[in-house]
Amino acid sequence: MDRDRFAEHVAALARLGRLQPPCLAMSPTIIRDKAARCGAGLPGARVFYAVKANDDPEVVRVVAEAGLGFEVGSVSELNEVVHLGVAPERVISSNPIKAPEFIAYAHQHGVRMFTFDSRAEVDKLVKLAPGCEAVVRLAVPNEGSDWPLSGKFGVDFGPAVELLAYAKVRGLNAVGINFHVGSQCTNLQSWDTAIGLAAKLRDEARDIALDFRVLNIGGGYPAQYLKPIPTVDEIEDRIAKALARWFPGGVEVLIEPGRYLVGDAGVFVTRVIGKAQRQDGLWVMIDVGVFNGLAEALGGIRYEFVPLREGRKVRCILAGPSCDGFDVIDREVQMVEPEVGDIVLIRTAGAYTTVYAARFNGFPLPMVKVVEDTMF
Ligand SMILES: Cc1ncc(COP(=O)(O)O)c(C=O)c1O
Incomplete structure (x- = not known):
């Protein structure tokens, strides 16, 4: 099912009065297709759907049945995926600043990987999710993204190293880096630059004997609005080349698509x-x-x-x-x-x-x- 055919079907159903406005018609076929494509160009990568993009229970069910994991940021989002029987290993939380109750609840439900970008967040994780796996959110350029996320989240290179060291000293299992090139990113260079920066941070982290194994490349894959966009294959080809260049020894790649998975659907x-x-x-x-x-x-x-x-x-x-x-x-x-x-x-x-x-x-x-x- 392509998006044009789906729009034609929706038009036909609306004309027949079978879709009453205002409503949002979602195509599970398009979601399944996107779920199959996302990560296909990055062998071994694990995909976690960012539930915030569309948390409708039926949409989330389609994604769960497609075998993807989930990125959640609140008790309510976590409950949704827990109720579908999704195993906790398939759930991570990457909002760098999380509500304390949520951290405790997620930890209690077996969620093991969290993101941080401040000392205060490390302290919260130490107290509420002791021993968890933690990744630092690195600030990366968001140029070429229609919905930038930089500014509110992420730390620069120097503070990122300090925070990783701090997390390690405080007993967290500091395992890597997370970044986000900004939502609706059409600039392939952004992934290149971000992966290069992540590699530099990994090199610094070697000096503090960090067990660096995770690279979470966030979301940013675009949906088709009015302007032309690169295909998922083009994006992942560029990412794969950057990974080969900067992480020749390999790294565990995590992807957190939101808009790409459900926007066009x-x-x-x-x-x-x-x-x-x-x-x-x-x-x-x-x-x-x-x-x-x-x-x-x-x-x-x-x-x-x-x-x-x-x-x-x-x-x-x-x-x-x-x-x-x-x-x-x-x-x-x-x-x-x-x-x-x-x-x-x-x-x-x-x-x-x-x-x-x-x-x-x-x-x-x-x-x-x-x-x-x-x-x-
Ligand atoms: C931590 C995190 N991961 C993933 C996403 C999903 O991004 P996108 O919808 O651009 O794929 C977001 C979006 O804000 C986010 O904050």
Whole structure:
């Protein structure tokens, strides 16, 4: 199932009234396909789905059945995967700053690998997850990523060495490094640079006799929004070359995809609730906005909008349903002018959408519906 065919199927089901807006239709076939591809170019690599991207129980079940592991950051995310019977060895936590209750709960449930990037976090791990495996989050360039994560997380080279030494002295099993090139990364050079930096840190760590064996390369693999993206094969080919260059003796590679795994697998089914011609253009309001599913639009993620109507494309200013001036999704949408009541599909909506949604102003949370091929 490719994403175009899935969008056509979703359109057909919406026309038949079998997918009522607002809802997010998810293709398990696309998720399975992505799960099979991710890591295929990096023999031996283990893949952990970042649950934060889409924590719908059925989506998580599809990922679990595909045999992937999970990256979780909260008690609720952990409970979800535990209830599916996922073994604790298949679960890690890579948020560098975790709530103390969560660390204790995860440790109690057998989660063994955690990330840190501060002394305070090392102290928490020593107390709440004694003897755990710990990796330091290294700050790496995030240029070329549409959703950068640098700044809030990660430490530079010098502090990273000190922290690894500190973790070791405090009795943690400091086993390696974690980095994230930023979400929706289309710059292959970013992985190269990050792996080179990680190798330098490994060399420094030799002086403190660290048992360095883990390299967690985080997420960042992109989904297909409006701009061209590299394929997963191209990304992993580049990563494999960097690993061969910088880690010729081998290293245990962990990958934590979120957006790549579920982004392309989701199509929002929305309805136009109003229109207005104003001085700055034609405004179209739909029943999903930045507060109930499209929060990433505020940070610059741009989606493809597909009204189920033929005609000439015009410029529209697309906005959400709430009575709030920030609820504007995109000011430069080129699409066929829809009428009130029309369905508008939003493509590549499977990641970081419903997980952010709130009931602000009383508008409903979009339902997530996993659409098996048998529904067509
Ligand atoms: C620790 C960690 N791992 C993995 C991910 C997933 O990243 P992406 O969705 O870019 O694949 C994130 C995203 O924020 C993250 O914070």
